Amino acid sequence: MIRNCFLIMLICLLFTCKRATSSSSSSSSSSDNSRYPAQSYQRNGGDSKNTVKMDKQGGVFFIPIEINDIAMKIIFDTGASSVSISETEAIFLLKQGKLTEEDFLGKVQFQDATGNISEGTRLNLKKVKIGIKTIYNIEASVVHNLEAPLLLGQSALSKFGKLTINYNKNEIVFD
Helix, strand or coil: CHHHHHHHHHHHHHHHHHHHHHCCCCCCCCCCCCCCCCCCEEECCCCCCEEEECEEECCEEEEEEEECCEEEEEEECCCCCCEEEEHHHHHHHHHCCCCCHHHEEEEEEEECCCCCEEEEEEEEEEEEEECCEEEEEEEEEEECCCCCCCEECHHHHHHHCCEEEECCCCEEEEC
């Protein structure tokens, strides 16, 4: 575990340092994904609606998702500005060959729910799939904490367009 933590921190540091020499400092309000195609949206299948069940655990709603073709459960968080993953998921995606050097975009500073400012690593998720809908090239943050929760925030949710939350049925309907 310590070796894996060291590995991802080293990789993030190397990519961050490499990116820092070729671009100015970044913050959570600035992003440059110019080397990636514009975010695009694909409707998979002929159905015009996509219903996804939420799993409520301790007042928090989790939904199934695929990130770069790897299935995960993520917290549906309309208050989060971006997709956020921990070092654990970043290490796993890296080991599976689902992240490359080009996916690491540099440093990012973000404010968590407690108001604390932390430094993380910006990265590009090539593919995010929820149910039958897929979006591409979504910016995310790697939180430098092995146990940080996965959050599905506005950087992805806004790309899905209209959605309806039905708390009585614990489901989200993406139109």
